[in-house]
Amino acid sequence: MEIKVLGTGCAKCKATADLIAQVAAEAGKPVEIVKIEEMRQIVGYGVMTTPAVVVGEKVVHKGAVPSRDQVLVWLQEEA
Structure with a gap:
């Protein structure tokens, strides 16, 4: 999972x-975390506030550090 x-x-x-x-x-979920730091790529996702998180090429969070519960939901949805 990326x-x-x-x-x-x-x-x-x-x-x-x-x-x-x-x-x-x-949670025992294998993930690959890809950090995107170039503003042109970030804006390409329609994101103006960081940090933002993309799961399955969909922006699922932006503007703050997510909660543990939010991360668990993303991991379960992509399983």
Whole structure:
């Protein structure tokens, strides 16, 4: 499963990627986290506020670090 984290490398963007990796590991779900840091690509997803999360090429979250529960929902929906 591939999850993209969109952001320019700020602390919240790094925290988002770390949280997704941690929750996925705890849930036993293999994920590949792809960090997209180039603004042109981020804007291509229609995102103006970061961090943002893309699952299955759909933007599922933007503007803040997601909650653990949100990450679990994404992992279960893509299973």
